[in-house]
Amino acid sequence: MATQTLTEDVRAWLERFSAALEESDLEKVLALFGDQCFWRDMVSFTWNVKTAEGKDEIRAMLEATLPSAAPASWRVEGEAMEMFGAVTAFVAFETATGRGKGHLRLVDGKCFTLLTTLYELKGFEEKIGASRLPGRNLAPEPNRQSWAAKRELERGELGYGKQPFVVIVGAGHSGVMLAARLRALNVPTIVVDKGSPGDSWRNRYGSLHLHTPSYMDNFPYLDYPAGWPTYPSKDEMGDWIEAYVKIMNVNVWSHSSVESSTFDDESKEWAVAVTRPDGKTLTLRPKHLVLCTGMYGDPRVPDFSGAEIFGGSQHHSSRHGCGGADFAGKKCVVIGTGTSGHDVAQDLWEKGADVTMVQRSPVFVIRSETLAAVYVDPLFHDSSPMSQQHADLLMVSTPYRLVAPFQAPMVEEIKRRDGDLHERLRERGFRVHFAEDGSGLAGLLNRTATGYYYNMGASYLIASGEIKVRSGGVEKVTERTVVLTDGSQVPADVIVYATGSRPVSEVVARVTSPEVAAKVGPLWGYGSGLDGDPGPWEGELRNIYKPTAQEGLWFHIGGLVQTRFGSLLVALQLKARFEGLPTPVYR
Numbered sequence: 001m002a003t004q005t006l007t008e009d010v011r012a013w014l015e016r017f018s019a020a021l022e023e024s025d026l027e028k029v030l031a032l033f034g035d036q037c038f039w040r041d042m043v044s045f046t047w048n049v050k051t052a053e054g055k056d057e058i059r060a061m062l063e064a065t066l067p068s069a070a071p072a073s074w075r076v077e078g079e080a081m082e083m084f085g086a087v088t089a090f091v092a093f094e095t096a097t098g099r100g101k102g103h104l105r106l107v108d109g110k111c112f113t114l115l116t117t118l119y120e121l122k123g124f125e126e127k128i129g130a131s132r133l134p135g136r137n138l139a140p141e142p143n144r145q146s147w148a149a150k151r152e153l154e155r156g157e158l159g160y161g162k163q164p165f166v167v168i169v170g171a172g173h174s175g176v177m178l179a180a181r182l183r184a185l186n187v188p189t190i191v192v193d194k195g196s197p198g199d200s201w202r203n204r205y206g207s208l209h210l211h212t213p214s215y216m217d218n219f220p221y222l223d224y225p226a227g228w229p230t231y232p233s234k235d236e237m238g239d240w241i242e243a244y245v246k247i248m249n250v251n252v253w254s255h256s257s258v259e260s261s262t263f264d265d266e267s268k269e270w271a272v273a274v275t276r277p278d279g280k281t282l283t284l285r286p287k288h289l290v291l292c293t294g295m296y297g298d299p300r301v302p303d304f305s306g307a308e309i310f311g312g313s314q315h316h317s318s319r320h321g322c323g324g325a326d327f328a329g330k331k332c333v334v335i336g337t338g339t340s341g342h343d344v345a346q347d348l349w350e351k352g353a354d355v356t357m358v359q360r361s362p363v364f365v366i367r368s369e370t371l372a373a374v375y376v377d378p379l380f381h382d383s384s385p386m387s388q389q390h391a392d393l394l395m396v397s398t399p400y401r402l403v404a405p406f407q408a409p410m411v412e413e414i415k416r417r418d419g420d421l422h423e424r425l426r427e428r429g430f431r432v433h434f435a436e437d438g439s440g441l442a443g444l445l446n447r448t449a450t451g452y453y454y455n456m457g458a459s460y461l462i463a464s465g466e467i468k469v470r471s472g473g474v475e476k477v478t479e480r481t482v483v484l485t486d487g488s489q490v491p492a493d494v495i496v497y498a499t500g501s502r503p504v505s506e507v508v509a510r511v512t513s514p515e516v517a518a519k520v521g522p523l524w525g526y527g528s529g530l531d532g533d534p535g536p537w538e539g540e541l542r543n544i545y546k547p548t549a550q551e552g553l554w555f556h557i558g559g560l561v562q563t564r565f566g567s568l569l570v571a572l573q574l575k576a577r578f579e580g581l582p583t584p585v586y587r
């Protein structure tokens with residue numbers, strides 16, 4: 001069908017939808033939805049991130065939120081398209097307090113999936129683009145203060161004379177993205193980091209590069225230079241974060257440690273004790289505390305019996321390359337086959353070592369070229385006709401309940417493109433999988449964000465036998481070997497534990513308290529009961545980009561592409577609270 005006809009169809013549906021909402025006639029609204037239907041709202045109706053599944057849940061959500069949201073001005077953005085049997089379109093709308101964007105899938109003229117997200121608060125629009133500020137009074141001004149002097153004054157006051165509204169812990173990409181957005185919204189914010197911006201990348205093994213194409217991973221407001229490499233090195237990424245902080249005027253307190261943070265239920269304020277580089281500890285009193293401390297917790301070092309008598313050297317992958325050890329000619333055993341295991345194994349091979357990987361569980365392996373072609377380029381490549389904003393919306397438009405069926409065509413395409421490599425890996429005893437429900441990367445990313453590898457070379461070395469693979473768990477370590485659960489022994493001069501990280505809730509307990517960590521519960525995962533993501537079903541990432549069980553506590557974590565979008569959601573929620581707007585949270 002012609003695109004124009006499809007767009008007219010969507011417009012007609014939106015008109016009926018809009019009219020029914022305006023009349024608050026829920027039966028009329030629900031009649032526009034198919035029997036299987038989903039409405040995912042991100043902050044625009046619910047002041048929460050929530051997927052209503054089926055008509056009953058949509059009715060309940062609307063009963064609670066429609067009167068205050070008062071949506072209007074629904075329109076189609078761009079042209080509708082036919083995709084996987086649905087008519088799809090991006091939409092825009094307004095609520096009483098803000099402006100929203102969304103995405104719609106119609107099947108047989110009825111709504112199958114609807115996404116609504118807030119992107120702007122009325123009266124508090126970012127001063128960007130056409131509404132940018134002049135930055136200088138164009139009339140003569142006696143005793144004019146320089147920009148630098150004003151900035152210096154601001155820096156000196158914030159946290160001392162003037163309390164920040166928000167304290168962000170962690171100056172990695174998620175912390176600085178959120179801080180940049182809060183600055184654009186005029187919400188006083190301090191980012192506290194025990195190191196300095198860029199460390200999250202710099203303090204890693206030397207061979208580390210970004211593994212997703214950088215054109216997908218732009219920061220808010222500021223794209224990478226047009227000639228930025230597709231896979232920048234860790235130091236380029238570190239420099240980028242440092243430069244971003246500088247250019248976006250983010251207030252970072254570097255080399256400052258959060259000693260404790262407690263929420264006072266009376267004053268609705270946090271007391272965050274921070275030790276500054278001069279050794280003095282002072283207390284910040286923000287209304288909101290945002291942990292941007294990363295997706296992953298402390299290094300997980302297994303407690304293998306015999307590790308203490310091992311005669312060679314052993315380290316966790318997070319320490320790999322520190323200390324400048326010489327690995328040439330050494331027998332190196334890498335335990336763990338996630339991204340770090342692959343990267344470290346390849347690094348050791350490139351340094352002339354004899355490398356064996358020990359694999360406990362199967363891994364999703366995809367060639368980087370295939371990752372780009374299947375997941376990334378249709379949305380984000382320079383040649384994609386879609387704007388970054390629309391691409392971001394499309395990424396969050398799938399309800400988690402539908403991950404497996406929606407991913408099926410992608411998984412088929414991966415098998416078509418990378419089947420040969422997978423076959424060669426299997427012949428070498430390396431186990432490849434596509435997640436428990438066959439959803440591939442999308443399932444793994446959203447459940448645990450572990451158990452996958454985008455090939456940067458290591459898979460070829462495994463397929464050719466140059467990196468050896470042993471299957472199974474580790475029984476123990478002896479003076480010069482790693483003993484596997486089948487009793488076999490692998491000789492070792494070096495053991496690298498590429499065994500991932502401990503639960504991130506430990507970090508939460510350390511920054512706040514064990515009680516708060518317990519109250520908040522696990523982070524990430526949507527309660528699928530699959531691939532190490534425990535139930536019960538939540539249908540949304542636990543505690544991410546939305547209010548938590550602890551008042552004033554937020555978690556802004558995720559990959560670069562996720563936090564570019566998530567930072568907008570969190571920033572708007574914080575801005576609304578800063579301005580005292582009503583934010584009734586629908587749970």
Ligand SMILES: NC(=O)C1=CN([C@@H]2O[C@H](COP(=O)(O)OP(=O)(O)OC[C@H]3O[C@@H](n4cnc5c(N)ncnc54)[C@H](OP(=O)(O)O)[C@@H]3O)[C@@H](O)[C@H]2O)C=CC1
Nearest residue numbers: 209211302336337338339340360361449450451498499500
């Ligand atoms: N350049 C980049 O972009 C990089 C990104 N990352 C990111 O970090 C994430 C985490 O990666 P990674 O550090 O590899 O951690 P993962 O958690 O993905 O991998 C840990 C590996 O160690 C295994 N393991 C854990 N404990 C044991 C044990 N006692 N005995 C045997 N095996 C064990 C795990 O097996 P099992 O599955 O059975 O638990 C798994 O294979 C990645 O998914 C990626 O998002 C990491 C490195 C580089």
Ligand SMILES: O=C(O)C(=O)Cc1c[nH]c2ccccc12
Nearest residue numbers: 212371375376445559560561562
């Ligand atoms: O592996 C990571 O850390 C990522 O950020 C991967 C990722 C998140 N969202 C995506 C969408 C398409 C391809 C990869 C990713």
